[in-house]
Amino acid sequence: MTDIIIIGAGIAGLACARRLNDAGRNVIVVDKGRGIGGRVATRRAGDMRFDHGAPHVSATGGEFANVLCRLGDYKHAASWVDTAGETWSVGTPGMSAIPKGMAAGLDVRLGTSVHAVVLNGSGWDVQCDEQKFAADRVVITVPAPQAAGLLGPQHPLMAEIAGVEMSPGLTLMAAISGNVPTARPGKAHDPLSSIIQDCSKPGRPDIDGSAWVAQAGLAFSHAHLEEDRPDVAARMVLFLCDRLGVTPDRVTHAVAHRWRYSRVANPLGQPFARMPDATLYLGGDWCVGPLIEDAWTSGTAIADDLLTRTL
Ligand SMILES: Cc1cc2nc3c(=O)[nH]c(=O)nc-3n(C[C@H](O)[C@H](O)[C@H](O)COP(=O)(O)OP(=O)(O)OC[C@H]3O[C@@H](n4cnc5c(N)ncnc54)[C@H](O)[C@@H]3O)c2cc1C
Known part of the structure:
Protein backbone atom coordinates (compact mmCIF):
# COMPACT_ATOMS: atom_id res chain seq x y z
CA MET A 1 0.00 0.00 0.00
CA GLY A 38 -2.39 20.27 -16.47
CA ARG A 39 -3.26 23.85 -17.40
CA VAL A 40 0.42 24.83 -17.58
CA ALA A 41 0.86 23.34 -21.02
CA THR A 42 2.84 23.67 -24.24
CA ARG A 43 1.73 22.29 -27.61
CA ARG A 44 4.31 21.59 -30.32
CA ALA A 45 3.61 21.87 -34.04
CA GLY A 46 6.72 21.23 -36.12
CA ASP A 47 9.36 23.69 -34.84
CA MET A 48 6.77 25.89 -33.18
CA ARG A 49 5.75 25.88 -29.54
CA PHE A 50 2.52 27.35 -28.19
CA ASP A 51 1.81 27.90 -24.49
CA HIS A 52 -1.92 27.31 -24.82
CA GLY A 53 -2.64 27.28 -21.08
CA ALA A 54 -1.13 29.80 -18.66
CA PRO A 55 1.13 32.07 -20.76
CA HIS A 56 3.36 33.18 -17.90
CA VAL A 57 3.69 33.14 -14.13
CA SER A 58 4.59 35.54 -11.35
CA ALA A 59 5.03 35.28 -7.60
CA THR A 60 3.64 37.47 -4.85
CA GLY A 61 4.89 35.32 -1.98
CA GLY A 62 8.54 34.77 -1.07
CA GLU A 63 8.34 30.98 -0.97
CA PHE A 64 6.85 30.67 -4.45
CA ALA A 65 9.34 33.27 -5.71
CA ASN A 66 12.08 30.92 -4.46
CA VAL A 67 10.50 28.05 -6.40
CA LEU A 68 10.60 30.12 -9.61
CA CYS A 69 14.15 31.18 -8.82
CA ARG A 70 15.28 27.56 -8.41
CA LEU A 71 13.55 26.63 -11.68
CA GLY A 72 15.51 29.47 -13.28
CA ASP A 73 18.77 28.12 -11.82
CA TYR A 74 18.08 24.80 -13.58
CA LYS A 75 17.14 26.61 -16.85
CA HIS A 76 13.51 25.48 -16.62
CA ALA A 77 12.38 29.14 -16.46
CA ALA A 78 13.57 32.61 -17.45
CA SER A 79 12.37 36.23 -17.30
CA TRP A 80 10.38 37.71 -20.15
CA VAL A 81 9.12 41.24 -20.71
CA ASP A 82 5.76 41.48 -22.50
CA THR A 83 4.77 44.21 -24.96
CA ALA A 84 3.27 46.25 -22.10
CA GLY A 85 6.67 46.25 -20.37
CA GLU A 86 5.64 43.85 -17.59
CA THR A 87 8.18 41.27 -16.46
CA TRP A 88 7.10 37.65 -15.98
CA SER A 89 8.64 34.22 -15.55
CA VAL A 90 8.09 31.79 -18.41
CA GLY A 91 9.07 28.15 -18.82
CA THR A 92 11.91 27.41 -21.24
CA PRO A 93 11.65 26.14 -23.91
CA GLY A 94 7.89 26.17 -23.12
CA MET A 95 5.65 26.74 -20.10
CA SER A 96 5.44 22.97 -19.59
CA ALA A 97 9.12 23.06 -18.52
CA ILE A 98 7.93 24.52 -15.20
CA PRO A 99 5.85 21.51 -14.10
CA LYS A 100 8.41 19.16 -15.64
CA GLY A 101 11.09 20.78 -13.49
CA MET A 102 8.89 20.54 -10.39
CA GLU A 165 -17.10 28.41 -9.91
CA MET A 166 -14.72 27.98 -12.83
CA SER A 167 -15.11 29.65 -16.20
CA PRO A 168 -14.37 28.11 -19.60
CA GLY A 169 -11.90 29.48 -22.12
CA LEU A 170 -11.13 29.09 -25.82
CA THR A 171 -7.55 29.42 -27.07
CA LEU A 172 -6.19 29.89 -30.59
CA MET A 173 -2.69 28.79 -31.58
CA ALA A 174 -1.70 30.41 -34.87
CA ALA A 175 1.38 30.87 -37.05
CA ILE A 176 1.79 33.84 -39.38
CA SER A 177 4.23 33.88 -42.28
CA GLY A 178 6.46 36.79 -43.24
CA ASN A 179 7.33 39.90 -41.24
CA VAL A 180 6.37 39.81 -37.57
CA PRO A 181 3.32 42.01 -37.06
CA THR A 182 2.48 43.99 -33.90
CA ALA A 183 -0.81 43.45 -32.09
CA ARG A 184 -3.01 46.57 -32.13
CA PRO A 185 -5.12 47.37 -29.06
CA GLY A 186 -8.57 45.75 -29.19
CA LYS A 187 -11.67 47.85 -29.81
CA ALA A 188 -14.56 47.80 -27.34
CA HIS A 189 -16.17 44.31 -27.24
CA ASP A 190 -13.19 42.71 -29.00
CA PRO A 191 -13.66 38.97 -28.32
CA LEU A 192 -9.93 38.36 -27.79
CA SER A 193 -8.86 39.10 -24.23
CA SER A 194 -5.16 38.41 -24.76
CA ILE A 195 -2.75 38.08 -27.69
CA ILE A 196 0.81 36.90 -27.08
CA GLN A 197 3.62 36.41 -29.54
CA ASP A 198 4.93 33.15 -28.13
CA CYS A 199 8.09 33.08 -30.23
CA SER A 200 9.23 36.29 -28.48
CA LYS A 201 9.65 34.36 -25.23
CA PRO A 202 13.18 33.21 -24.32
CA GLY A 203 14.46 29.79 -25.34
CA ARG A 204 12.00 29.32 -28.22
CA PRO A 205 13.42 27.95 -31.46
CA ASP A 206 13.91 30.29 -34.42
CA ILE A 207 11.03 29.78 -36.79
CA ASP A 208 10.02 31.01 -40.18
CA GLY A 209 7.36 33.67 -39.42
CA SER A 210 5.84 34.05 -35.96
CA ALA A 211 3.81 31.98 -33.45
CA TRP A 212 0.84 33.53 -31.60
CA VAL A 213 -1.53 32.47 -28.84
CA ALA A 214 -4.83 34.32 -28.47
CA GLN A 215 -7.27 33.80 -25.60
CA ALA A 216 -10.96 34.49 -26.13
CA GLY A 217 -12.85 36.49 -23.53
CA LEU A 218 -15.58 35.03 -21.38
CA ALA A 219 -18.59 35.97 -23.54
CA PHE A 220 -17.07 34.48 -26.71
CA SER A 221 -15.90 31.36 -24.84
CA HIS A 222 -19.35 30.72 -23.40
CA ALA A 223 -21.05 31.33 -26.74
CA HIS A 224 -18.81 28.99 -28.77
CA LEU A 225 -17.67 26.41 -26.20
CA GLU A 226 -19.50 23.45 -27.77
CA GLU A 227 -18.61 24.30 -31.38
CA ASP A 228 -16.19 22.08 -33.30
CA ARG A 229 -12.65 23.27 -32.74
CA PRO A 230 -11.91 23.92 -36.45
CA ASP A 231 -14.94 26.23 -36.53
CA VAL A 232 -13.73 28.03 -33.39
CA ALA A 233 -10.26 28.39 -34.93
CA ALA A 234 -11.74 29.81 -38.13
CA ARG A 235 -13.70 32.41 -36.14
CA MET A 236 -10.83 33.40 -33.85
CA VAL A 237 -8.29 33.64 -36.66
CA LEU A 238 -10.27 36.46 -38.29
CA PHE A 239 -10.19 38.49 -35.06
CA LEU A 240 -6.47 37.78 -34.65
CA CYS A 241 -5.70 38.87 -38.23
CA ASP A 242 -7.66 42.07 -37.65
CA ARG A 243 -5.67 42.85 -34.50
CA LEU A 244 -2.35 42.03 -36.20
CA GLY A 245 -3.24 43.87 -39.41
CA VAL A 246 -2.48 40.86 -41.62
CA THR A 247 -4.57 39.11 -44.24
CA PRO A 248 -5.83 35.58 -43.42
CA ASP A 249 -3.80 34.08 -46.29
CA ARG A 250 -0.68 34.67 -44.15
CA VAL A 251 -1.98 32.22 -41.51
CA THR A 252 -0.07 28.95 -41.96
CA HIS A 253 -1.36 27.15 -38.84
CA ALA A 254 -4.52 27.65 -36.76
CA VAL A 255 -5.71 25.25 -34.07
CA ALA A 256 -8.17 25.94 -31.26
CA HIS A 257 -8.16 24.41 -27.77
CA ARG A 258 -11.15 24.21 -25.45
CA TRP A 259 -10.60 24.60 -21.70
CA ARG A 260 -13.84 23.56 -20.08
CA TYR A 261 -12.45 24.66 -16.72
CA SER A 262 -9.98 27.41 -17.49
CA ARG A 263 -9.93 30.05 -14.73
CA VAL A 264 -11.29 30.23 -11.20
CA ALA A 265 -14.23 32.65 -11.01
CA ASN A 266 -15.24 32.03 -7.40
C1 LIG B 1 -5.94 29.71 -20.89
C2 LIG B 1 -5.40 29.85 -19.50
C3 LIG B 1 -4.72 31.01 -19.14
C4 LIG B 1 -4.19 31.15 -17.85
N1 LIG B 1 -3.47 32.27 -17.54
C5 LIG B 1 -2.83 32.33 -16.34
C6 LIG B 1 -1.95 33.42 -16.05
O1 LIG B 1 -1.77 34.33 -16.85
N2 LIG B 1 -1.31 33.41 -14.84
C7 LIG B 1 -1.48 32.41 -13.93
O2 LIG B 1 -0.83 32.42 -12.88
N3 LIG B 1 -2.34 31.38 -14.18
C8 LIG B 1 -3.01 31.32 -15.35
N4 LIG B 1 -3.86 30.28 -15.62
C9 LIG B 1 -4.27 29.39 -14.52
C10 LIG B 1 -3.26 28.29 -14.18
O3 LIG B 1 -2.93 27.57 -15.33
C11 LIG B 1 -3.93 27.40 -13.13
O4 LIG B 1 -4.28 28.20 -12.00
C12 LIG B 1 -3.06 26.25 -12.62
O5 LIG B 1 -2.30 25.68 -13.65
C13 LIG B 1 -3.98 25.20 -11.98
O6 LIG B 1 -3.23 24.11 -11.49
P1 LIG B 1 -3.97 22.92 -10.74
O7 LIG B 1 -2.94 21.92 -10.39
O8 LIG B 1 -4.83 23.46 -9.66
O9 LIG B 1 -4.99 22.30 -11.81
P2 LIG B 1 -4.73 21.63 -13.23
O10 LIG B 1 -3.58 22.24 -13.90
O11 LIG B 1 -6.05 21.66 -13.93
O12 LIG B 1 -4.34 20.12 -12.89
C14 LIG B 1 -5.30 19.12 -12.67
C15 LIG B 1 -4.79 17.82 -13.26
O13 LIG B 1 -5.72 16.78 -12.95
C16 LIG B 1 -5.75 15.88 -14.03
N5 LIG B 1 -6.99 15.11 -13.96
C17 LIG B 1 -8.27 15.58 -14.07
N6 LIG B 1 -9.15 14.56 -13.95
C18 LIG B 1 -8.41 13.43 -13.75
C19 LIG B 1 -8.74 12.06 -13.56
N7 LIG B 1 -10.02 11.63 -13.54
N8 LIG B 1 -7.74 11.16 -13.41
C20 LIG B 1 -6.43 11.56 -13.42
N9 LIG B 1 -6.06 12.86 -13.60
C21 LIG B 1 -7.04 13.77 -13.76
C22 LIG B 1 -5.66 16.77 -15.26
O14 LIG B 1 -5.19 16.04 -16.38
C23 LIG B 1 -4.68 17.85 -14.79
O15 LIG B 1 -3.35 17.56 -15.18
C24 LIG B 1 -4.38 30.11 -16.90
C25 LIG B 1 -5.06 28.94 -17.27
C26 LIG B 1 -5.57 28.81 -18.55
C27 LIG B 1 -6.27 27.54 -18.94
Whole structure:
Protein backbone atom coordinates (compact mmCIF):
# COMPACT_ATOMS: atom_id res chain seq x y z
CA MET A 1 0.00 0.00 0.00
CA THR A 2 1.23 3.51 -0.88
CA ASP A 3 1.27 6.24 1.80
CA ILE A 4 -0.34 8.87 -0.41
CA ILE A 5 -1.83 8.92 -3.91
CA ILE A 6 -2.17 12.33 -5.50
CA ILE A 7 -4.61 12.63 -8.38
CA GLY A 8 -3.54 15.34 -10.83
CA ALA A 9 -0.03 16.29 -11.99
CA GLY A 10 -0.85 19.98 -12.34
CA ILE A 11 0.91 22.58 -10.21
CA ALA A 12 -1.16 21.79 -7.08
CA GLY A 13 -0.54 18.05 -7.24
CA LEU A 14 3.17 18.50 -8.00
CA ALA A 15 3.67 21.08 -5.23
CA CYS A 16 2.04 18.68 -2.77
CA ALA A 17 4.07 15.70 -4.02
CA ARG A 18 7.33 17.65 -4.00
CA ARG A 19 6.99 18.66 -0.36
CA LEU A 20 5.86 15.19 0.80
CA ASN A 21 8.60 13.49 -1.20
CA ASP A 22 11.25 15.84 0.20
CA ALA A 23 10.00 14.90 3.69
CA GLY A 24 10.56 11.22 2.89
CA ARG A 25 6.95 10.20 2.25
CA ASN A 26 6.06 7.51 -0.26
CA VAL A 27 3.96 9.32 -2.90
CA ILE A 28 2.55 8.38 -6.30
CA VAL A 29 1.06 11.04 -8.60
CA VAL A 30 -1.39 9.87 -11.27
CA ASP A 31 -2.70 11.96 -14.17
CA LYS A 32 -4.93 11.12 -17.09
CA GLY A 33 -2.97 13.40 -19.43
CA ARG A 34 -0.11 12.46 -21.75
CA GLY A 35 2.04 15.25 -20.33
CA ILE A 36 2.80 16.73 -16.93
CA GLY A 37 1.38 20.13 -15.94
CA GLY A 38 -2.39 20.27 -16.47
CA ARG A 39 -3.26 23.85 -17.40
CA VAL A 40 0.42 24.83 -17.58
CA ALA A 41 0.86 23.34 -21.02
CA THR A 42 2.84 23.67 -24.24
CA ARG A 43 1.73 22.29 -27.61
CA ARG A 44 4.31 21.59 -30.32
CA ALA A 45 3.61 21.87 -34.04
CA GLY A 46 6.72 21.23 -36.12
CA ASP A 47 9.36 23.69 -34.84
CA MET A 48 6.77 25.89 -33.18
CA ARG A 49 5.75 25.88 -29.54
CA PHE A 50 2.52 27.35 -28.19
CA ASP A 51 1.81 27.90 -24.49
CA HIS A 52 -1.92 27.31 -24.82
CA GLY A 53 -2.64 27.28 -21.08
CA ALA A 54 -1.13 29.80 -18.66
CA PRO A 55 1.13 32.07 -20.76
CA HIS A 56 3.36 33.18 -17.90
CA VAL A 57 3.69 33.14 -14.13
CA SER A 58 4.59 35.54 -11.35
CA ALA A 59 5.03 35.28 -7.60
CA THR A 60 3.64 37.47 -4.85
CA GLY A 61 4.89 35.32 -1.98
CA GLY A 62 8.54 34.77 -1.07
CA GLU A 63 8.34 30.98 -0.97
CA PHE A 64 6.85 30.67 -4.45
CA ALA A 65 9.34 33.27 -5.71
CA ASN A 66 12.08 30.92 -4.46
CA VAL A 67 10.50 28.05 -6.40
CA LEU A 68 10.60 30.12 -9.61
CA CYS A 69 14.15 31.18 -8.82
CA ARG A 70 15.28 27.56 -8.41
CA LEU A 71 13.55 26.63 -11.68
CA GLY A 72 15.51 29.47 -13.28
CA ASP A 73 18.77 28.12 -11.82
CA TYR A 74 18.08 24.80 -13.58
CA LYS A 75 17.14 26.61 -16.85
CA HIS A 76 13.51 25.48 -16.62
CA ALA A 77 12.38 29.14 -16.46
CA ALA A 78 13.57 32.61 -17.45
CA SER A 79 12.37 36.23 -17.30
CA TRP A 80 10.38 37.71 -20.15
CA VAL A 81 9.12 41.24 -20.71
CA ASP A 82 5.76 41.48 -22.50
CA THR A 83 4.77 44.21 -24.96
CA ALA A 84 3.27 46.25 -22.10
CA GLY A 85 6.67 46.25 -20.37
CA GLU A 86 5.64 43.85 -17.59
CA THR A 87 8.18 41.27 -16.46
CA TRP A 88 7.10 37.65 -15.98
CA SER A 89 8.64 34.22 -15.55
CA VAL A 90 8.09 31.79 -18.41
CA GLY A 91 9.07 28.15 -18.82
CA THR A 92 11.91 27.41 -21.24
CA PRO A 93 11.65 26.14 -23.91
CA GLY A 94 7.89 26.17 -23.12
CA MET A 95 5.65 26.74 -20.10
CA SER A 96 5.44 22.97 -19.59
CA ALA A 97 9.12 23.06 -18.52
CA ILE A 98 7.93 24.52 -15.20
CA PRO A 99 5.85 21.51 -14.10
CA LYS A 100 8.41 19.16 -15.64
CA GLY A 101 11.09 20.78 -13.49
CA MET A 102 8.89 20.54 -10.39
CA ALA A 103 8.29 16.84 -11.10
CA ALA A 104 11.97 15.86 -11.29
CA GLY A 105 12.52 12.69 -9.27
CA LEU A 106 8.83 12.19 -8.42
CA ASP A 107 6.89 9.01 -9.24
CA VAL A 108 4.37 10.36 -11.77
CA ARG A 109 2.16 7.93 -13.71
CA LEU A 110 0.80 9.61 -16.83
CA GLY A 111 -2.03 8.30 -18.99
CA THR A 112 -3.70 7.03 -15.82
CA SER A 113 -7.31 8.15 -15.65
CA VAL A 114 -9.00 7.74 -12.27
CA HIS A 115 -12.71 6.99 -12.39
CA ALA A 116 -13.51 6.43 -8.70
CA VAL A 117 -12.03 6.91 -5.23
CA VAL A 118 -13.69 4.58 -2.72
CA LEU A 119 -13.22 3.84 0.95
CA ASN A 120 -11.72 0.42 1.67
CA GLY A 121 -11.41 -0.30 5.39
CA SER A 122 -9.18 2.40 6.88
CA GLY A 123 -7.65 3.27 3.48
CA TRP A 124 -8.75 4.18 -0.03
CA ASP A 125 -8.92 2.44 -3.38
CA VAL A 126 -8.11 4.64 -6.35
CA GLN A 127 -9.72 2.93 -9.32
CA CYS A 128 -8.24 3.65 -12.72
CA ASP A 129 -9.13 2.34 -16.16
CA GLU A 130 -6.78 -0.63 -16.06
CA GLN A 131 -5.45 -0.78 -12.51
CA LYS A 132 -6.21 0.01 -8.89
CA PHE A 133 -4.02 1.71 -6.29
CA ALA A 134 -4.46 1.25 -2.53
CA ALA A 135 -3.40 4.18 -0.35
CA ASP A 136 -3.64 5.37 3.24
CA ARG A 137 -4.43 8.90 2.06
CA VAL A 138 -5.65 10.44 -1.17
CA VAL A 139 -5.21 14.00 -2.42
CA ILE A 140 -7.48 15.00 -5.32
CA THR A 141 -6.35 18.09 -7.28
CA VAL A 142 -8.64 17.95 -10.32
CA PRO A 143 -10.74 21.05 -11.14
CA ALA A 144 -13.55 21.30 -8.55
CA PRO A 145 -16.43 20.45 -10.94
CA GLN A 146 -14.66 17.18 -11.84
CA ALA A 147 -14.27 15.98 -8.23
CA ALA A 148 -17.87 14.75 -8.06
CA GLY A 149 -17.09 12.35 -10.90
CA LEU A 150 -14.53 10.63 -8.66
CA LEU A 151 -16.30 10.73 -5.28
CA GLY A 152 -19.97 10.78 -6.31
CA PRO A 153 -22.27 13.81 -6.06
CA GLN A 154 -23.52 12.78 -2.60
CA HIS A 155 -20.08 12.77 -0.99
CA PRO A 156 -20.02 15.18 2.01
CA LEU A 157 -17.11 17.20 0.55
CA MET A 158 -19.21 18.05 -2.51
CA ALA A 159 -21.54 20.21 -0.41
CA GLU A 160 -18.50 22.00 1.02
CA ILE A 161 -17.15 22.96 -2.42
CA ALA A 162 -20.52 23.58 -4.10
CA GLY A 163 -19.99 27.36 -4.31
CA VAL A 164 -16.76 27.11 -6.35
CA GLU A 165 -17.10 28.41 -9.91
CA MET A 166 -14.72 27.98 -12.83
CA SER A 167 -15.11 29.65 -16.20
CA PRO A 168 -14.37 28.11 -19.60
CA GLY A 169 -11.90 29.48 -22.12
CA LEU A 170 -11.13 29.09 -25.82
CA THR A 171 -7.55 29.42 -27.07
CA LEU A 172 -6.19 29.89 -30.59
CA MET A 173 -2.69 28.79 -31.58
CA ALA A 174 -1.70 30.41 -34.87
CA ALA A 175 1.38 30.87 -37.05
CA ILE A 176 1.79 33.84 -39.38
CA SER A 177 4.23 33.88 -42.28
CA GLY A 178 6.46 36.79 -43.24
CA ASN A 179 7.33 39.90 -41.24
CA VAL A 180 6.37 39.81 -37.57
CA PRO A 181 3.32 42.01 -37.06
CA THR A 182 2.48 43.99 -33.90
CA ALA A 183 -0.81 43.45 -32.09
CA ARG A 184 -3.01 46.57 -32.13
CA PRO A 185 -5.12 47.37 -29.06
CA GLY A 186 -8.57 45.75 -29.19
CA LYS A 187 -11.67 47.85 -29.81
CA ALA A 188 -14.56 47.80 -27.34
CA HIS A 189 -16.17 44.31 -27.24
CA ASP A 190 -13.19 42.71 -29.00
CA PRO A 191 -13.66 38.97 -28.32
CA LEU A 192 -9.93 38.36 -27.79
CA SER A 193 -8.86 39.10 -24.23
CA SER A 194 -5.16 38.41 -24.76
CA ILE A 195 -2.75 38.08 -27.69
CA ILE A 196 0.81 36.90 -27.08
CA GLN A 197 3.62 36.41 -29.54
CA ASP A 198 4.93 33.15 -28.13
CA CYS A 199 8.09 33.08 -30.23
CA SER A 200 9.23 36.29 -28.48
CA LYS A 201 9.65 34.36 -25.23
CA PRO A 202 13.18 33.21 -24.32
CA GLY A 203 14.46 29.79 -25.34
CA ARG A 204 12.00 29.32 -28.22
CA PRO A 205 13.42 27.95 -31.46
CA ASP A 206 13.91 30.29 -34.42
CA ILE A 207 11.03 29.78 -36.79
CA ASP A 208 10.02 31.01 -40.18
CA GLY A 209 7.36 33.67 -39.42
CA SER A 210 5.84 34.05 -35.96
CA ALA A 211 3.81 31.98 -33.45
CA TRP A 212 0.84 33.53 -31.60
CA VAL A 213 -1.53 32.47 -28.84
CA ALA A 214 -4.83 34.32 -28.47
CA GLN A 215 -7.27 33.80 -25.60
CA ALA A 216 -10.96 34.49 -26.13
CA GLY A 217 -12.85 36.49 -23.53
CA LEU A 218 -15.58 35.03 -21.38
CA ALA A 219 -18.59 35.97 -23.54
CA PHE A 220 -17.07 34.48 -26.71
CA SER A 221 -15.90 31.36 -24.84
CA HIS A 222 -19.35 30.72 -23.40
CA ALA A 223 -21.05 31.33 -26.74
CA HIS A 224 -18.81 28.99 -28.77
CA LEU A 225 -17.67 26.41 -26.20
CA GLU A 226 -19.50 23.45 -27.77
CA GLU A 227 -18.61 24.30 -31.38
CA ASP A 228 -16.19 22.08 -33.30
CA ARG A 229 -12.65 23.27 -32.74
CA PRO A 230 -11.91 23.92 -36.45
CA ASP A 231 -14.94 26.23 -36.53
CA VAL A 232 -13.73 28.03 -33.39
CA ALA A 233 -10.26 28.39 -34.93
CA ALA A 234 -11.74 29.81 -38.13
CA ARG A 235 -13.70 32.41 -36.14
CA MET A 236 -10.83 33.40 -33.85
CA VAL A 237 -8.29 33.64 -36.66
CA LEU A 238 -10.27 36.46 -38.29
CA PHE A 239 -10.19 38.49 -35.06
CA LEU A 240 -6.47 37.78 -34.65
CA CYS A 241 -5.70 38.87 -38.23
CA ASP A 242 -7.66 42.07 -37.65
CA ARG A 243 -5.67 42.85 -34.50
CA LEU A 244 -2.35 42.03 -36.20
CA GLY A 245 -3.24 43.87 -39.41
CA VAL A 246 -2.48 40.86 -41.62
CA THR A 247 -4.57 39.11 -44.24
CA PRO A 248 -5.83 35.58 -43.42
CA ASP A 249 -3.80 34.08 -46.29
CA ARG A 250 -0.68 34.67 -44.15
CA VAL A 251 -1.98 32.22 -41.51
CA THR A 252 -0.07 28.95 -41.96
CA HIS A 253 -1.36 27.15 -38.84
CA ALA A 254 -4.52 27.65 -36.76
CA VAL A 255 -5.71 25.25 -34.07
CA ALA A 256 -8.17 25.94 -31.26
CA HIS A 257 -8.16 24.41 -27.77
CA ARG A 258 -11.15 24.21 -25.45
CA TRP A 259 -10.60 24.60 -21.70
CA ARG A 260 -13.84 23.56 -20.08
CA TYR A 261 -12.45 24.66 -16.72
CA SER A 262 -9.98 27.41 -17.49
CA ARG A 263 -9.93 30.05 -14.73
CA VAL A 264 -11.29 30.23 -11.20
CA ALA A 265 -14.23 32.65 -11.01
CA ASN A 266 -15.24 32.03 -7.40
CA PRO A 267 -12.72 30.27 -5.14
CA LEU A 268 -13.40 28.19 -2.04
CA GLY A 269 -11.69 30.76 0.18
CA GLN A 270 -9.47 28.29 2.05
CA PRO A 271 -6.43 26.32 0.80
CA PHE A 272 -8.12 22.90 0.77
CA ALA A 273 -11.11 20.85 1.85
CA ARG A 274 -10.67 17.57 3.70
CA MET A 275 -12.50 14.82 5.52
CA PRO A 276 -12.39 15.16 9.33
CA ASP A 277 -10.13 12.08 9.63
CA ALA A 278 -7.62 13.73 7.24
CA THR A 279 -7.41 10.74 4.89
CA LEU A 280 -8.98 12.50 1.89
CA TYR A 281 -8.11 16.01 0.65
CA LEU A 282 -9.37 18.18 -2.20
CA GLY A 283 -7.15 20.97 -3.52
CA GLY A 284 -6.18 23.02 -6.56
CA ASP A 285 -6.15 26.65 -7.70
CA TRP A 286 -9.94 26.73 -7.22
CA CYS A 287 -9.44 26.72 -3.45
CA VAL A 288 -7.46 29.97 -3.45
CA GLY A 289 -7.70 31.91 -6.74
CA PRO A 290 -7.06 32.00 -10.49
CA LEU A 291 -3.27 31.87 -10.58
CA ILE A 292 -0.53 29.25 -10.78
CA GLU A 293 0.73 30.53 -7.44
CA ASP A 294 -2.71 29.80 -5.95
CA ALA A 295 -2.48 26.17 -7.12
CA TRP A 296 0.98 25.92 -5.57
CA THR A 297 -0.30 27.44 -2.30
CA SER A 298 -3.11 24.88 -2.12
CA GLY A 299 -0.91 21.85 -2.85
CA THR A 300 1.75 22.99 -0.40
CA ALA A 301 -0.82 23.61 2.34
CA ILE A 302 -2.19 20.08 1.92
CA ALA A 303 1.31 18.62 2.22
CA ASP A 304 1.99 20.69 5.35
CA ASP A 305 -1.28 19.51 6.88
CA LEU A 306 -0.46 15.87 6.09
CA LEU A 307 3.02 16.23 7.55
CA THR A 308 1.60 17.35 10.90
CA ARG A 309 -0.09 13.95 11.17
CA THR A 310 1.34 10.49 11.73
CA LEU A 311 1.46 8.65 8.43
C1 LIG B 1 -5.94 29.71 -20.89
C2 LIG B 1 -5.40 29.85 -19.50
C3 LIG B 1 -4.72 31.01 -19.14
C4 LIG B 1 -4.19 31.15 -17.85
N1 LIG B 1 -3.47 32.27 -17.54
C5 LIG B 1 -2.83 32.33 -16.34
C6 LIG B 1 -1.95 33.42 -16.05
O1 LIG B 1 -1.77 34.33 -16.85
N2 LIG B 1 -1.31 33.41 -14.84
C7 LIG B 1 -1.48 32.41 -13.93
O2 LIG B 1 -0.83 32.42 -12.88
N3 LIG B 1 -2.34 31.38 -14.18
C8 LIG B 1 -3.01 31.32 -15.35
N4 LIG B 1 -3.86 30.28 -15.62
C9 LIG B 1 -4.27 29.39 -14.52
C10 LIG B 1 -3.26 28.29 -14.18
O3 LIG B 1 -2.93 27.57 -15.33
C11 LIG B 1 -3.93 27.40 -13.13
O4 LIG B 1 -4.28 28.20 -12.00
C12 LIG B 1 -3.06 26.25 -12.62
O5 LIG B 1 -2.30 25.68 -13.65
C13 LIG B 1 -3.98 25.20 -11.98
O6 LIG B 1 -3.23 24.11 -11.49
P1 LIG B 1 -3.97 22.92 -10.74
O7 LIG B 1 -2.94 21.92 -10.39
O8 LIG B 1 -4.83 23.46 -9.66
O9 LIG B 1 -4.99 22.30 -11.81
P2 LIG B 1 -4.73 21.63 -13.23
O10 LIG B 1 -3.58 22.24 -13.90
O11 LIG B 1 -6.05 21.66 -13.93
O12 LIG B 1 -4.34 20.12 -12.89
C14 LIG B 1 -5.30 19.12 -12.67
C15 LIG B 1 -4.79 17.82 -13.26
O13 LIG B 1 -5.72 16.78 -12.95
C16 LIG B 1 -5.75 15.88 -14.03
N5 LIG B 1 -6.99 15.11 -13.96
C17 LIG B 1 -8.27 15.58 -14.07
N6 LIG B 1 -9.15 14.56 -13.95
C18 LIG B 1 -8.41 13.43 -13.75
C19 LIG B 1 -8.74 12.06 -13.56
N7 LIG B 1 -10.02 11.63 -13.54
N8 LIG B 1 -7.74 11.16 -13.41
C20 LIG B 1 -6.43 11.56 -13.42
N9 LIG B 1 -6.06 12.86 -13.60
C21 LIG B 1 -7.04 13.77 -13.76
C22 LIG B 1 -5.66 16.77 -15.26
O14 LIG B 1 -5.19 16.04 -16.38
C23 LIG B 1 -4.68 17.85 -14.79
O15 LIG B 1 -3.35 17.56 -15.18
C24 LIG B 1 -4.38 30.11 -16.90
C25 LIG B 1 -5.06 28.94 -17.27
C26 LIG B 1 -5.57 28.81 -18.55
C27 LIG B 1 -6.27 27.54 -18.94
